[in-house]
Amino acid sequence: xxxxxxxxxxxxxxxxxxxxxxxxxxxxxxxxxxxxxxxxxxxxxxxxxxxxxxxxxxxxxxxxxxxxxxxxxxxxxxxxxxxxxxxxxxxxxxxxxxxxxxxxxxxxxx
Amino acid sequence: xxxxxxxxxxxxxxxxxxxxxxxxxxxxxxxxxxxxxxxxxxxxxxxxxxxxxxxxxxxxxxxxxxxxxxxxxxxxxxxxxxxxxxxxxxxxxxxxxxxxxxxxxxxxxxxxxxxx
Numbered sequence: 576x577x578x579x580x581x582x583x584x585x586x587x588x589x590x591x592x593x594x595x596x597x598x599x600x601x602x603x604x605x606x607x608x609x610x611x612x613x614x615x616x617x618x619x620x621x622x623x624x625x626x627x628x629x630x631x632x633x634x635x636x637x638x639x640x641x642x643x644x645x646x647x648x649x650x651x652x653x654x655x656x657x658x659x660x661x662x663x664x665x666x667x668x669x670x671x672x673x674x675x676x677x678x679x680x681x682x683x684x685x
Numbered sequence: 686x687x688x689x690x691x692x693x694x695x696x697x698x699x700x701x702x703x704x705x706x707x708x709x710x711x712x713x714x715x716x717x718x719x720x721x722x723x724x725x726x727x728x729x730x731x732x733x734x735x736x737x738x739x740x741x742x743x744x745x746x747x748x749x750x751x752x753x754x755x756x757x758x759x760x761x762x763x764x765x766x767x768x769x770x771x772x773x774x775x776x777x778x779x780x781x782x783x784x785x786x787x788x789x790x791x792x793x794x795x796x797x798x799x800x801x
């Protein structure tokens with residue numbers, strides 16, 4: 576059964592802080608791991624994806640996957656007020672679509 | 686470049702009325718197409734997906750149906766809406782656009798449905 580657990584928050588941090596967002600999943604067969612960002616009343620947009628254990632960096636964002644623990648993380652460095660949004664982890668990658676976590680609502684305080 | 690269009694953006698419908706939401710994709714051929722629903726506190730729930738014209742897979746038994754009359758067109762319908770059908774409906778397309786083969790999904794702007 577596909578399940579992805581994600582703390583819905585809200586998570587409130589001061590501007591400039593390092594943010595850590597996390598998800599756990601139950602099915603070890605999953606191959607691809609993604610993070611989406613969704614602003615209020617908008618569609619989700621892809622931030623990053625990875626398919627192996629380890630880290631992947633893109634600017635201020637780092638995605639981390641630990642397949643042995645079934646744990647995925649997104650780190651945001653030097654957080655900005657414009658980073659305030661809901662962050663959704665997603666796993667899967669086959670033609671049958673992605674399974675999403677419920678999303679974490681992030682608030683960056685100026 | 687590929688774009689995805691979804692309409693209407695917002696609608697308010699009475700219980701028992703029909704529904705039709707439409708989604709089209711431009712700039713790609715034979716995409717995988719998806720309908721998700723996002724309800725408050727429940728995250729994104731996959732409703733239907735399609736890997737080709739006329740091929741529809743349903744993930745959740747419900748009051749809704751989907752059709753794919755053309756390669757890049759995906760329609761979500763209902764004959765009689767229920768209060769529980771309220772939510773934010775998102776269309777997405779995918780199809781191996783990454784080197785690793787991951788089926789990354791690109792979402793439309795969404796259709797917000799309120800059933801009264």
